[in-house]
C-alpha cells in the first residue's frame with residue numbers, strides 16, 4: 001500500500017492511476033489530517049509527500065512522521081515543484097529518503113518507488129544476518145558466505161553452523177549437538193558430529209578456524225581473535 005499526500009487533485013489522480021496501473025495498492029489524501037488518520041489505521045509501505053501544501057508544509061508533516069516511532073522509518077519520497085538545490089537539501093535533511101522534482105513522468109516515479117522499496121527490503125534483510133568473523137549466515141534465505149564466497153552446505157552442516165553461531169562462545173558437547181541437530185535421544189555416534197564439523201570447516205576455508213574444538217568437551221563458535 002502506497003499513500004500520497006498532495007493537495008492538487010489532478011496530480012493526485014494521475015499518480016494514483018499510475019501506481020494502480022503498475023500493480024500497487026494506492027490511496028491519495030488531500031489534507032494532512034486525513035493522512036494521519038489513515039496512517040493510524042494502516043501503515044503504508046511508502047509515502048509520496050508533496051512539499052507545498054496549503055495547511056501544513058510537507059516538511060512539517062515529515063517531521064511529525066519522523067518523531068513518531070511507528071512512522072520513523074516509513075520510506076518517504078518528497079515531491080516538489082521547487083527543483084532548486086536548496087529545496088532538495090532541505091527535503092533530504094528533514095528525513096525524506098528520496099526527492100522528485102515536478103513535473104515528473106509516471107515511469108520515473110514508479111522506478112524511484114521500486115528502487116526505494118528495494119533499498120528498504122535490503123536493509124531489513126541485513127538485520128536478518130548472523131555474522132562471525134568473515135562468516136555471514138542469512139537464515140531467511142538459507143545462505144552462507146565465507147568472505148564474499150557463497151558456501152554450499154548440507155542441511156546438517158548448516159544446522160550445526162547456525163546452532164554454534166546463534167550461541168556464540170557457548171561450548172557444546174558432541175552429545176548435545178547430536179541431540180539438538182540429529183534428534184538422537186541417546187548417546188549416538190559422536191563421531192558423526194566430528195565428521196560434519198570437519199567438512200563444515202573445509203567448506204568455510206580460512207573462516208573454518210572460527211569453529212573451535214574444545215579439547216575433551218566439544219565445539220564452539222569463537223571470534224578467533226582471542227587465541
Ligand code: CA
Pocket residue numbers: 006007008050051052053
Ligand atoms: Ca501542492
